[in-house]
Amino acid sequence: MATKASRSAARVMMAPAVVLLLGWMLVPLIMTLWFSFTKYLPLRGDSIERGLDWVGFSNYSRFISSNAFWPSVQTTLIMVGGVLLITVVLGVLLAMLLDQPLWGQGVVRILVIAPFFVMPTVSALVWKNMLMDPVNGIFSHLWRFFGAEPVAWLQDASLTSIIMIASWQWLPFATLILLTAIQSLDSEQLEAAEMDGAPALKRFWFIVLPHLGRAITIVILIQTIFLLSIFAEIFVTTGGAFGTRTLTYLIFQRVIDSQNIGLGSAGGVYAIILANIVAIFLMRIVGKNLDA
Amino acid sequence: MARAVTTNRKIITTAVAWTIALILFFPIFWTILTSFKTEAQAINDPPLFFNFDWTLENYAVVQERSDYMKFLWNSIIIAGGSTILGILIAIPAAWSMAFVPSVRTKDILLWMLSTKMLPAVGVLYPISLIFVEFNLLDTRLGLIVVLMLINLPIIVWMLYTYFREIPGEILEAARMDGATLRDEILYVLTPMAVPGIASTLLLNFILAWNEAFWTLNLTAANAAPLTAFIASYSSPEGLFFAKLSAASTMAIAPILILGWFSQKQLVRGLTFGAVK
C-alpha cells in the first residue's frame, strides 16, 4: 500500500531519531572501547592529550578474574529478578483489586501511584533513614511494639532491603499498565464464565492471565531496562557493602573510587554484553508478543 | 439478595484497597509529616503522629541555605525541555514506523530500546570529556540533550503504539483531499493522538525529573536541578531527619502534584501497546 514516495519520506522522518540515537550510542561506545584497551589512570597523570598506553586485553582479563565479578553478576540478576517477581505478582493482584467497584477509587489510585513520582535518591534516603534505621526507624518501633528485636535491615537483609525499595518504586508502574490492560478485558466473557460456574481461580488462570500476557511482558521489558542500571538506591543505602554490589556498582567503584578508567571501561563493555544477552532473551518473548 | 452481596463485596474491596493504598503511601506521608517536626520530635520514641507542635522551621532553614526556586526552575526547564524536544523528534519517527512499516521496523524499535542499556557510570568519562570539549558542562542545554537522548527510545515506542491504533484510512483520506505529509501529521494525526501524546509527555517529564546521575555529574551551580538540591541534605552532620524530610518534600512536591492532577491521563494512556 505504501508508495515509493511515502517510503522515502518515511526514511527522512526516521532519520533524526535514528541518527541521534546512533550517535548517542556509538560515540561513547567507541570511546569506552578505546579506553578499555588502554592504561588510563587519571590520578597517575594519564590523559588523552598525553596519550594512553595500549595494554591489549589485560583490563578485560583483570576485570573478569577479580573475585568481585561473578558475585556482582549474580547480585544483579537476583535483584532484577526479585523486583520483577514482586512487582508483577503484586501488580496483577493490585490491578484486579482496583478494577473492582469501590468507594474512593480516585483517591486510592492516586495513593497507589504516588511512589512512582518520587526520585530514586529521595526514596532511598527516606527508606534508609526514616523506615529502616535500626534505632529510630518506623520499622524498628513497629518491631519493638510487637515485642520483637528490631532488624538491622541494611546489614542483615541488605539485598532484600534494596529489592523492597525498588519494588516500592516500580509497583505503581506495573499496576498502572496492568490496570489499563484489565480494563480492556471483555467483561461479558468473564460474566459468562461466572454464570457457567467456573471458580474464581480458574477464571483468573484461563481468562484474565492470558489476556494480561502482553502487558506483563511489557512491564518486564521496561522495568528490566531501568533496573539493570539501578544506582542511587545502592549508593545511598549500603554503598555496595553486604553483598549488594551489582555489576553497575562494581563499574562505579572501578571508575570513581579506584579511578581506573581502563578497567572500568572494560567492565562497561561486559555490562553492555550482559544487558544485550538479557535484551535478546526478553525481546524474543516481547517481539513475539508485539505481533500477536 | 444479589444486591446485598455486591454491597458486602464492595465494602470488603474498599477496605482492602484502602489498606494497601495507605501502606504504599505511608513512606511519603511520613516524610511530609516529619518535615513539620523539630529534629528532636522527628526521632521521638514512640513516633509522634499528630500530637506535636507543627513547625515550618525546617522549610525556612532549607530555603535559607539553598535557593529552592533556582533548582526548581532548572528542573522544570530541563525536564520540560528534554521532553518537548524528544516528542518533536519522535513524532515523525513514530509516524514512519506506524504507517510505513518495513521489515526492519521492529528491529529498529528494539535497537532503540537497547541503547538505554548502556550503563551510565561506564560512560561517565566519555560523556564528561565530550561535555568539556563542547563547553556544555553545567548548561541546561547539555542536560536537555542528554536526557532527551536517554528517554527518546521510550518516547518513540509509546508514540508508535498510539499511532498504530489510528486507522490508516483516515490519513489516506486526508491525502486524497490533497493534504501534504506535513499537514497530515500536524492536523490529522497529532490531534487524534492527543491523549497518547499527553501521557507520553507526562511519563517522560517524570523520568527526566527524577534522573539523578547525569543531572548531578554534569552540573555545578548554574544548571543544577532538584536532584542536586537533595544531595546537599542527604547526610549532614548531626540530627537531620526533619530537614531531610523538608528538603525531600520540596523536591518531590511539584511532580507529585502534577502527577495527581494528571493521574487520569496517565492511567488511560500508559499502555505501551499492552492493550489491543
Add this chain to the structure above:
Amino acid sequence: MSIKSALCAATAFTLVTAGGAFADGHSATITIATVNNGDMIRMQGYTDTFTEQTGIAVEWVTLEENVLRQRVTTDITTKGGAFDIMTIGMYETPIWGANGWLVPLNDLSAEYDAADILPAMAGGLSHDGTLFAAPFYGESSMVMYRTDLMEKAGLEMPDAPSWSFIAKAARAMTDRENDINGICLRGKAGWGEGGAFITAMSNSFGARWFDEEWNAQFDTREWSDTLNFYKNMMDDAGPEGFATNGFNENLSLFNQGKCGMWIDATVAASFVTGDDSTVADSVGFALAPDNGMGKRSNWLWAWALAVPAGTQQEAEAKQFIEWATSKDYIELVAANEGWANVPPGARTSLYENANYQAVPFAQMTLDSILSADPNNSTVDPSPYVGIQFAAIPEFAGIATEVSQEFSAAYAGQQSIEEALEKAQAITNEAMEAAGYR
C-alpha cells in the same frame, strides 16, 4: 491555540530557556564546591560579608561527602573547570598537587600569616613543601564519654586511656534494658568512614597497610588482633547494626544518650556539647586509646580549600580562601555564635587565645592533633604517608572494598579470617594492577 502554534511555542521556549544558560557568567562570580558539614554551612551564611567587602559574588555547590568527592575528582581529571574553589581533604591534596592540578598557595598575603597554620595541617596539605590547600578546619580523633555513666559504672577515665580500659568501661557501661550501649564506633563501609577508624585503630595494635615493598599486610597477627578486639567489644557493648554506623549515625546515637563512649573526630565535640544534644552537660574528653606499643589510635584530617589550576578567577578564588581561612573569619564566627562554634584545628593562634582555651574540648583537641604524625604513623616502618589512609591514588578504591569486607565481618556474614584473606587479595591485586609490585 492550534497544535502547530503550540509546537512552535514549545520549540521556542526550549531554545530560549536553553540558550539562557550561555548568557550566564558574570566576571566576578566564583563557584565553590563544598561538603555539607556544619562549619561549611555556617560559612555559607557569612558569604554576604565577603561579597560586601570585595564585590565578588559566590555561588555554592553543597554536596554530601561521597557525591562531592565523585564530582570534584571527575571535574579535576577531565579538566572540567566547573569550580573555582574545591573543598578537598588531606588525602587528595598532595596527590593532586603532585599532578600539577592545583594552584600553589605559597604567595598568600602577609596579613594572612600562613606560618600560623598548625604545622601538622600545613604538612598534610603540601607536596614537596608547597602548600596546595588552606585548611578550613582540622581534626584528630579522641574519646568522648558520658561522665555520668562513667561514674555510675564506678570507673574513672584517664586522660590517656588504653584499649583494655576502654573495653572494660564499655562493657561496664552497657545497659541494654535502658538502651544504653557502652561504646559506639564506626563500622560503616567506605574508606573515609569505618575504613578510617579501623586503620587508625590498627596503628595502635602495631598493624600497617603495607610493608616497605608495598606488600599488603592483612595476613599478619596485628590485623587479626585489631579486628577481633574491635568485633568482640562491639558485639558485647556496641549498638544494634553498628556495621552500618558512620559518623552521623553515631553522633545521633550519642546525642540521644544511647552511647557511653564514642571515639571519633574532634570536631564532634562541639556538636555533642551543643544545642541538639540531650547529654551536653555530661560529656568528658580523653585522648584516643593506645595499646602500649607507642602509637595512639587517633587520626589527622583537614577539610581544606584549593584552587584548581586553569580557573579563570584565580585571584578572586585566592581572595576568598584568604578570607575564609583567616583569623578574622574565626573572630567573626566567635562574635556571632560563640567560641565553641569556630572552625577548629587549623591555626596555632586559636589555641593561644584565652577565650578559646576556656572551651572545654579545646585543649584535648590540640593535644590530639599534636600527637598525630602522618609521616610516622605505624609501629613498624611503612612506605606511605598518612595515618588513617595511605596517600597514594589507589588507596581510596582499595580501602573502600577492604572496608566492605570488614563490615560484612562485623555483621557476622563472614568470619574475620575470611575478611582478612579477601582484603589481602583485593589489596595485592590492585597494587599489582597499579604497578607497585
